[in-house]
Amino acid sequence: MLRIQRTLPDRYQTASKQALLDMVAAAKASLGERCMILGHHYQHDDVMAFADARGDSFGLSKIAASNSSAEFIVFCGVHFMAESADILTSDRQHVFLPDLNAGCSMADMADIDAVEEAWAALGDHVELSRVMPITYMNSSAALKAFVGRHGGAVCTSSNARAVLTWALLDPVDGRTRADRVLFFPDQHLGRNTGFELGFSEGQMLLWNPRFELGGLDPAGVASSKVLLWKGHCSVHQRFRPEHIEAFRSEHPEGIVLVHPECAHETVVLADVVGSTDAIIKAVEAAAPGTAIGIATEVHLVNRLANEHPDLHIECLDPLVCPCATMARIDLPHLAWILESLEAGEEPNRIVVDADTAVWAKVALERMLAII
Ligand code: 13P
Ligand code: SF4
Numbered sequence: 001m002l003r004i005q006r007t008l009p010d011r012y013q014t015a016s017k018q019a020l021l022d023m024v025a026a027a028k029a030s031l032g033e034r035c036m037i038l039g040h041h042y043q044h045d046d047v048m049a050f051a052d053a054r055g056d057s058f059g060l061s062k063i064a065a066s067n068s069s070a071e072f073i074v075f076c077g078v079h080f081m082a083e084s085a086d087i088l089t090s091d092r093q094h095v096f097l098p099d100l101n102a103g104c105s106m107a108d109m110a111d112i113d114a115v116e117e118a119w120a121a122l123g124d125h126v127e128l129s130r131v132m133p134i135t136y137m138n139s140s141a142a143l144k145a146f147v148g149r150h151g152g153a154v155c156t157s158s159n160a161r162a163v164l165t166w167a168l169l170d171p172v173d174g175r176t177r178a179d180r181v182l183f184f185p186d187q188h189l190g191r192n193t194g195f196e197l198g199f200s201e202g203q204m205l206l207w208n209p210r211f212e213l214g215g216l217d218p219a220g221v222a223s224s225k226v227l228l229w230k231g232h233c234s235v236h237q238r239f240r241p242e243h244i245e246a247f248r249s250e251h252p253e254g255i256v257l258v259h260p261e262c263a264h265e266t267v268v269l270a271d272v273v274g275s276t277d278a279i280i281k282a283v284e285a286a287a288p289g290t291a292i293g294i295a296t297e298v299h300l301v302n303r304l305a306n307e308h309p310d311l312h313i314e315c316l317d318p319l320v321c322p323c324a325t326m327a328r329i330d331l332p333h334l335a336w337i338l339e340s341l342e343a344g345e346e347p348n349r350i351v352v353d354a355d356t357a358v359w360a361k362v363a364l365e366r367m368l369a370i371i
Pocket of ligand 1: 055056057058138156157158233261274275276277
């Protein structure tokens with residue numbers, strides 16, 4: 001998706017690190033309680049140092065929903081997270097993304113036109129009232145609204161199991177809410193969660209939006225439980241079983257923590273599978289001296305290694321792939337946005353249009369009610 005980030009004035013691009021730290025600190029102090037800075041766990045340490053709250057995508061959406069005082073919410077994360085914050089906060093609270101180019105390549109793998117086409121194609125073969133659309137938090141507001149309109153819910157990596165259970169297993173008036181789900185955009189989170197709930201490989205089919213009927217035959221669609229959109233995270237898909245095998249041969253007593261956006265063959269070899277928050281909790285619970293191999297974005301892994309010198313923590317991918325879009329939020333952009341707010345300007349405000357916001361909120365609130 002194209003979003004145009006204006007070039008920062010020279011003074012932010014040429015300032016020393018110390019000067020930028022001073023600018024951010026001064027602007028934050030001057031804005032005081034009017035401004036809340038939220039930081040996703042994948043942010044640079046320099047940026048995280050200024051966050052009023054840290055969290056995974058679910059935790060940050062709850063914090064945004066429960067805050068009613070801050071006038072400005074500066075979201076240090078990616079675009080879909082800022083959109084969710086805008087949807088969940090009141091109209092008098094304005095949400096800002098310091099760099100509009102901070103998107104998510106996985107979220108961009110499912111767009112509303114492709115999902116609507118898939119829905120129409122499905123309707124030719126199965127009863128749509130028995131299909132539940134579920135979108136991962138990593139998706140545009142338009143997709144969340146689609147899901148809200150069609151009776152589904154959002155999920156995150158920390159609650160996908162609860163949301164799929166609600167959709168496919170919990171009985172309501174003698175039957176489940178749906179016969180199958182269309183899960184987008186992350187095939188891996190959907191598949192890993194489906195396996196956890198006992199669905200078989202044959203019940204979970206990959207929907208390739210480039211092909212008619214997702215590349216599936218009508219009988220397959222009719223017998224499916226989970227239709228997995230062909231999307232992935234290029235950071236997490238890099239972690240392979242051989243990385244875990246290499247770690248275990250060097251650290252036989254060590255533990256392996258893996259984010260559920262990794263492929264299933266990697267996830268099955270892990271000791272703990274969970275969201276960024278779950279990974280942090282597992283590190284905090286480890287006994288001193290434990291060797292821990294982690295399959296998630298490297299900024300978080302490095303921060304955990306620095307914060308826990310009594311543990312041996314390493315990123316399982318030796319080539320280390322940072323999330324390029326998360327890393328776009330840096331000190332120059334943070335200084336620029338805070339000083340702009342201080343000067344009464346509101347650049348990079350994230351606004352979800354009213355109709356989209358109403359339905360996306362329905363899908364987000366369904367998720368919050370399930371947990
Ligand atoms: P969390 O929900 O674990 O924060 O993950 C978000 C994300 O984008 C992971 O790649
Ligand atoms: Fe998106 Fe992957 Fe980056 Fe998370 S790590 S924001 S899923 S590209």
